Amino acid sequence: MRYDWMDEYLMKKRAVTKDLQAEWNWIRYKIGDRMFAAILLDDNDNKPVYINLKLEPAEGEFLRGQYSDIIPGYYSDKRCWNSVMPDGEVPDELLRGLLDKSYRLVLRGFSKKKQREILGLSVCGTDCSACYCRDMCAGCNEACGKVFHMPEGQACPIYACCVGKHRYATCAECADMPCDLWRAARDPSYSDEAFEASIAERMGNLQGV
DSSP: OOOTTHHHHHHTSTTEEEEEETTTTEEEEEETTEEEEEEEEOTTTOOEEEEEEEOOHHHHHHHHHHOTTEEEOTTSOTTTEEEEOTTSSOOHHHHHHHHHHHHHHHHTTSOHHHHHHHHTBOTTOOBGGGOTTTTTOOOTTTTTTOOTTSOTTOOOHHHIIIIIITOOSSGGGOTTOSOHHHHHTOOTTSOHHHHHHHHHHHHHHHHTO
16 A cells, blocks of 8 residues: 555544454544544455545545546445545545545534543643643533632633634634633743643644644
């Protein structure tokens, strides 16, 4: 297979797991419990025969008209799934972009709260498993933004804006990220340098999704 970077690329995506569906002989890449990409292997010698990924129907139809190496999804719902020849002429950068779209499309099929749970991120991109407050905080998602450092019964203003006002899954959906609310909710224990580093880290977590 010419796309020998694919496994490493996909496994670096947040919350991705993979397994081998032995009955089909497919290597499946999942977000949550749902497949967003697969490498279909030949039953005889385990060589890749197709790469399956999901796209919006109109985009899939357009691309199949542009590239002979993209066909309706093999053994899949042909309206949404597409198969890419593993040794064809689809450019690497295009395939990376299509895999990114498939990942996001399947992720966004979950409820917004479930998306945050799967990713392990708060609305502002904090990795709850790595947060120094995890021993004293139930978590942004679990507490519906009413985290320990806010007045009782009151949600963090970032959460209130993102979820309550705009109905976003995370701040990544907002063109103003990071907005003034991010700076207003600054942890006072952070130095200027540490605070800017935390913003960069959180943005990186969200932009990688």
